[in-house]
Amino acid sequence: MAENGIGARVLRKEDNRFLTGKGNYTDDINRPGQTYACLVRSPHAHATINSIDISAAKAAPGVVAVFVGQDLVDDGIGGLVCGMSVAGKGGEVNKAPPRNVLTIDKARFVGDPVAVVIAETLAQAKDGAELVNVDYTELACVVATDGADKAGAPQLHEEVPNNLALDWEFGDSAAVDAAFATAHKVAEIELINNRMVTNPMEPRSAIGEYNSGTDETTLYLTSQNPHVHRLVMSAFMAIAPEHKFRVVAPDVGGGFGSKIFTYNEEAVCAWAAKKINRPVKWTSDRSEAFLCDAHGRDHVTKAEMALDADGKFLAMRVTSYSNMGAYLQLFSVSISTLFHAFLLAGQYTTPAIYIDMKAVMTNTAPVDAARGAGRPEATYLLERLVDVSAGVMDLDPAEIRRRNFIKADQMPYVTPVVHTYDSGDYDASLAKALANSDYDGFAARKAEAEGRGMRRGIGLSAYIEACGVAPSAAVGSLGAGVGLWESAQVRFNPTGSVTVFTGTHSHGQGHETSFAQLITERLGVPIENVEVVHGDTDKGQFGMGTYGSRSLPVGGVAIVNACDKIIAKGKKIAAHTLEAAEDDIEFADGNFTVAGTDKTMNIAEVAFTAYVPHNYPEGVEPGLDEIAFFDPLNFSFPAGAHVCEVEIDPDTGTVEIVRYTAVDDFGTLVNPMIVEGQVHGGLAHGIGQALLEGCVYGDDGQLVTGSFMDYCMPRADNLPSFDVDYSPTVPEHNPLGVKGCGEAGAIAAPPAVINAIVNALGVKHLDMPATPEVVWRAAQAAG
C-alpha cells in the first residue's frame, strides 16, 4: 500500500477551510449589483388561481421586478420535468403532468410558488411579496397516501385520473398465489414508511447572473449534480443553451438526495438574471425548505410472506401505495417502483415475489429520492416481515434469517426481482454482528434491566442495497432519461502535480481526500500534490453527479481508468527517454523503470518531458492529460447485518438505544475514517426516521411539521456511539473492489430499531416514528 493510498486513514484535505470559516457555500457568494428574490407561495393546499395583482408590489420601495408564471411561458421557458418513464400495468407509462416554474392555473400544495418579487434588498423583496395579491378559490384537497385514488377524492391534475400517476406491478403473481395456497404458515404485516424531510443543514440557494457581453448565464447553485442541472435547464426548459450556461456548485452543505433535483427557484434566478440584466439571489429559509424541498419515503404497505414447515420463505406479496406529492420530481415514480421492488429479495432465497404499487398524487410537497431512495422502504418492510415470520414460526430472528440466506457459494445470485448479486457472505456478516453485539448475552441483560423496571429489546436487520448507480443500458431499459456512467480527467501539470476533474460532486463525502488517495495509490504522486476539482461545468467534463452511493464505485473507477491511460502514455515517453523498448518499461510507485535495470524515470519527470517535448517519441502527442468515462457493468451490492439494543421506560415511553452494532460489507475501503463517518451519519438518519422524524400534513393540507420545533431531527443526546465493523467480500464487477457506503446506515437502521422495540414490548408492530407517545401507548396496551 502506498503511503496515503488505498486503505489509509488520511485526514481530510477539505477540513481546513471548513474549520476556519473559509468554506464557500452558495449563500456566501455575493455578486456585484445583486438583487434578491422572494417567492410568493400558495397558503392553500389546493386552490384555483383567479387572478394575481402585482401592481402594489411593483410600486413598493426597492422592488426591481415582479414576475408570474405566464411571463416565463411567454419567454419560451419550459416547465420542470420528470426524468423517468416507468411502464406500469398494461405497459402504460406513468402520467407526467406539466409543471410550470411558477404555477399558473392552480396551486397544488402549500408552498407552491405563484410569483416572484425581485428587489434591491432581501427585506424589500419580502415586503414586496406581501403586497402581491393572489385571488384564490380554495378547493378540497387530498393528502392521504392510501386515499388519493379513491372515488370522489379531489383531482390534482386533469392528466392524472384518480390521482394515479402510475399503477405498477412486478413479479410472477401466479407463482406467488400458488405458493401462498400451499404454505405451511403465512406471516403478514401492515406498515407505514413515514414521510421524511431530508433537511441537509445548508438550505438551498441560487444566484443567477447574466453577461450580456458574452450572452452567458451563470448559476451558482446548491447542487449534487451541476452538469445534470445544466442539461435539464438547457434541454427541457430553454433557460440558456448548454454551451452558454455555466452551473457552479461550490461547497455544498449536505444533500442526501434533495439537491439532485431541478427546482423552481433556481430556474427563476437563472432566467430573471437575464431578464433584468442583474444578478438574482435566492436563499431558502428553513421554513421554505420544509414546505418545498422534495420529501422522502411515504409508503403505506401490506406485506405477506408464505412459509414452509422449516421456516423457509416460499413467496412474498406486497401491496403498497406511495405518495408522489403534487408534482412528479426528477426520479419520483422510479423510487417506489424500480429502486424499491428490485431489492425485495433482500439477502434471501425467496423464489417468488410479487408487488403491486400504486404511485399517487396528493396536495403535498413532491416526494423523490432521499438517502437510500427506495431501498430503505424495501428493507424496512422486508426485515419487519422477517421478524413477524420468525414469530409465526417460533424461531429466533437470527435463525430464520440464516435458514433463508443466499449462501456465499451461490454467488453470483440471480434474484426473482431483476438484480444479480455479484458478491456477499451474509452468514459471515450476521455471525460477526451477533458476536460483536454479544447477542448470546442478551437474555441476561434483559433480566437485569427488568430488575430496574425497564424493558430491554434486541433487533436485527440484514439489509442489502443496490449502489454504484448504474449501468446506462440497464437504467435506460427501465425508463431513465439519461445514462449513469461517470467521468474523470487526470491532468498532470508540467511541474508534476496533478489536478483531477471528477464529474461527481462532494457535499460532505470527502472526495477531495479519497479521490486523491486513488491517484497516490495508482500513480505514486504524493497526496499533497493532488487537487480534486468538482462542481463547475466550466472546469470539468460532463459528469452525472453524486447520489446512489455512486461516486467511488463509478466515479472512482473512471479516475483509475484515466490513471491507466496516463501510465500507458508515460511508458512510451519513458521508453524513448530511457532508450528502451516500451514493453520493457514497468511502472510502480511513481517510477517508470526498464525491467531488470536501475534505469528509471519518475512520473513527474515524464510529465515535464510531455510538456517540454524536445526529445520525444515520434507519433506521441505532447502533454499528459487523460480523460476516462466509465459505465459500470452492474450495480454494486453493499450489505450487512446490524443489531440494535434498546431500553424502554414503560412509564414514559422513552426509548434509549443502549447499543448499536453495524457490520457492513462495502468491499475495499479507500479511507476507513471517511467510511466510518458515512456509516455514522447514515445510522443517525435511519434512527431519526425510526424514533423521531415524521412529516405530518393536516387533513387541510397544511404542513404541521414545518420547522425544527415540530419536526424532530436527531440531536447528539438522542443517539449512542456506534460500534462499526466490516466483513468485506470482493465484488466481481467493480475494478476497484468498492461497493459504496453513503446510504447503508439509513437503510439498515429503521428495521433494526423497530424490531428491537417490538421485541422489548412483546407487541407485533408499531409504526415509525416510535415517539414516546407511540411507545407508551403500545407498552400500556401490551401490559
Add this chain to the structure above:
Amino acid sequence: MATVSMTVNGQAVSGEVEGRTLLVQFLRENLNMTGTHVGCDTSQCGACVVHINGDSMKSCTMLALEAEGAQVTTIEGLAQGGEMHPMQQAFQDNHGLQCGFCTPGMVMSAIDLVAKNPNPDETTIREQLEGNICRCTGYHNIVKAVQQAAKTMGG
C-alpha cells in the same frame, strides 16, 4: 437605520443596520464574514453560534443592535498565527465534520462547553450539544473530537 459598533475577533467594527437586522446578518452581510452560517429560522440548529463576551450565543437570535459594545468571536477568529485552535484540530483529527455547514457553530459551542466543563463525559457532551444539529456525522466523531480537545485544552 442605526449605527452599531462592536469588536469582532479583536477588531473594532461598526455599521449601519435596521432595527430588525440580526447579528448573524450583520456578520455575514455587513462584514462579509461568512464563516458563521444560518441553518434555520427558529433558533434550533446552532449553525450560527458565536461567542459574545466569552459565552456561546445563537447569533440568529440576537439583534445586531443588542451586540453594541460586545466582544464577538466567530469561527474566523479562532486560529492563531496559522495554528488551528485545539478544538478545530480535534474536529479534523477525529473526522468530526463532513459537509462543514454545522461545523462553525458546533466548534464554537464545543469550545464554550469545554470552558465550562473541563472534563466532560460523553453524556455531558451530548446534552450540551443538544442545540446544534448536524445532519452528516451522527455526532459520534464530534463527541470524540470534544473529548480530545478537552484533554488538550485542559493542558
